[in-house]
Amino acid sequence: MLRWALIFLVIGLVAGLLGFTGVAGASIAIAKTLFFIFIAIFLVLLILGLTVARRVG
DSSP states (O other): OHHHHHHHHHHHHHHHHHTOHHHHHHHHHHHHHHHHHHHHHHHHHHHHHHHHHHHHO
């Protein structure tokens, strides 16, 4: 998921440099959304991993 966020970020930056502001804005918005979803999933799994590790160990 992080890879897709980086791909959309690069597409947005290139489109912005070439003057395609609509495509650039949409790509950056998608990249932001994917990045925040990735961070949320990462934090949930990190907390679950830490709590399960305490119960097992």
